[in-house]
Amino acid sequence: MSGNILLVDDDPNVIEILSESLRSRGYDIESAADGEQALAAYDSFAPDLVVLDVVLPKKDGFQVCDEIRARDIHRDVPVIMISANSIQDSMLRGLHAGAQDYIKKPFSLKEIHAKIENHLAQAHRKKNLCEQNLMLEDQVQRGQADYMRINRELKKKVLDMRSLFGLSQDLNRLRDPEELIHVFCLTVVGQLGVSSVGLFYAFNEADDYLSYIGGSGVSETVLQSVRLSREIGLSRFLLGKQDIIKLSDEGCPDDAKREADYMIRFGFDYGYPLVVKSSLLGMVFIGAKVNCQDYASDEIDLFRSICTSAATGLENSRLYMELQSTYLSTIKVLVSTIEAKDACTRGHTDRVAEYAKMIAEAMRLSKRDIEIVSFGAALHDIGKLGVYENILNKPGELTEQEWEIVRSHPEVGANIIKNMKFLEAACDLVRHHHERLDGKGYPDHLKGNEISLGARIVAVADSFDAMTSDRPYRRAYSLEESIVQLKKQSEKFDQNVVSYIEELVAVGKIKR
Numbered sequence: 001m002s003g004n005i006l007l008v009d010d011d012p013n014v015i016e017i018l019s020e021s022l023r024s025r026g027y028d029i030e031s032a033a034d035g036e037q038a039l040a041a042y043d044s045f046a047p048d049l050v051v052l053d054v055v056l057p058k059k060d061g062f063q064v065c066d067e068i069r070a071r072d073i074h075r076d077v078p079v080i081m082i083s084a085n086s087i088q089d090s091m092l093r094g095l096h097a098g099a100q101d102y103i104k105k106p107f108s109l110k111e112i113h114a115k116i117e118n119h120l121a122q123a124h125r126k127k128n129l130c131e132q133n134l135m136l137e138d139q140v141q142r143g144q145a146d147y148m149r150i151n152r153e154l155k156k157k158v159l160d161m162r163s164l165f166g167l168s169q170d171l172n173r174l175r176d177p178e179e180l181i182h183v184f185c186l187t188v189v190g191q192l193g194v195s196s197v198g199l200f201y202a203f204n205e206a207d208d209y210l211s212y213i214g215g216s217g218v219s220e221t222v223l224q225s226v227r228l229s230r231e232i233g234l235s236r237f238l239l240g241k242q243d244i245i246k247l248s249d250e251g252c253p254d255d256a257k258r259e260a261d262y263m264i265r266f267g268f269d270y271g272y273p274l275v276v277k278s279s280l281l282g283m284v285f286i287g288a289k290v291n292c293q294d295y296a297s298d299e300i301d302l303f304r305s306i307c308t309s310a311a312t313g314l315e316n317s318r319l320y321m322e323l324q325s326t327y328l329s330t331i332k333v334l335v336s337t338i339e340a341k342d343a344c345t346r347g348h349t350d351r352v353a354e355y356a357k358m359i360a361e362a363m364r365l366s367k368r369d370i371e372i373v374s375f376g377a378a379l380h381d382i383g384k385l386g387v388y389e390n391i392l393n394k395p396g397e398l399t400e401q402e403w404e405i406v407r408s409h410p411e412v413g414a415n416i417i418k419n420m421k422f423l424e425a426a427c428d429l430v431r432h433h434h435e436r437l438d439g440k441g442y443p444d445h446l447k448g449n450e451i452s453l454g455a456r457i458v459a460v461a462d463s464f465d466a467m468t469s470d471r472p473y474r475r476a477y478s479l480e481e482s483i484v485q486l487k488k489q490s491e492k493f494d495q496n497v498v499s500y501i502e503e504l505v506a507v508g509k510i511k512r
């Protein structure tokens, strides 16, 4: 066995006998003859076990034991107390002071050896357990740090995924390219912390060059004059790569390199192609990160995903705009057909469409609603296609039967357009533009808010134009008189809508 043992006894014979026998068993021994010496030796010798007499000069064994425990709360060095006193009493006091065991004088060496070996073995096991425990704690702490790092990375990934999902949704929802570009730039700046981003695009499929359509942190006025070829140079190189490139990379062919160097002068470091169905529609350029750090690989992945969503969104928006212009031409053809029949109301539909659109804009309706109001107003009298020309152009009074036919035009109009998917939303405005707030309108006798806001707007715009136009039976009212007439007829017209048209007249946006 080995270990440091501190022997404390004021009897030199006891010390001598114990020292000799313990040294012969391989222990290192230090001794003390009173309480104070015992504590000093404890501090300098750092024993693995203390054999401590109870009766000592200066400080007794209980006090020494107390102080050992107080100064060494973590080590828990075993203390075996020796006393000639009544064993029961001393044992209790000793245990109370923190001793592990007790031996009554006179003791046999065999007994004390056995106890020392036993306590040292226990202390050794305890020490091993403590060390293992510390190692485990350390592993747990390191594991926890790993766990927290992985957790942070996961949280960031989840946030990236969320923002990407939100962006995809936005880009699918948005039809207005300006809004779409704005959302794209905000996302790139917000998610990647880029210092600058610029988007070059060809909205017209026939264009053979890409122009600047939006960005952030760039000099817009200069970039607006930049044209990048769509077929050669950087475009062709990026289309071939289909991935992000560092503009300063030497691997570019000469024509691409010239354009890359040109873009570097605007503060861009990287370029990325916007490709849909193997065709290059645009390019995105980004500068360095605001914090000057390199882009991490997951940030580049995120950038690729954002650009892919943007490419799809922009292509949808372009197709949507093409479709819009087809709709508008269709509407124009339909409107010219009505006006060809009704000489008296030439220009009426165009003006009603314009007034209704102005009111809808002044009321700050959504872009989509303004579009619906414009379509609805442009088509409001389309049902007159089903009214005989001789009735529409009859110079005299109409008979009740003829009136019946004229009054059918909203319903006929709604039936004409109801099967055209792109005009579906305008159908309600066509059908209800002759409804009145008091329910005395036609064809459905709707009242108040039962009539959609769009239909109420078209009704006001329609009557306003009728009032401000000459008719065979009367001269046109002035703009101001017409407003007075609309205000007088609160049983017919939505006065909130009237107040908007009054304002448009007052500020001169609607003129003769």
Ligand SMILES: [Fe+2]
Pocket: 380, 381, 409, 433, 434, 462
């Ligand atoms: Fe009408």
Ligand SMILES: [Fe+2]
Pocket: 348, 352, 380, 381, 462
């Ligand atoms: Fe009309």
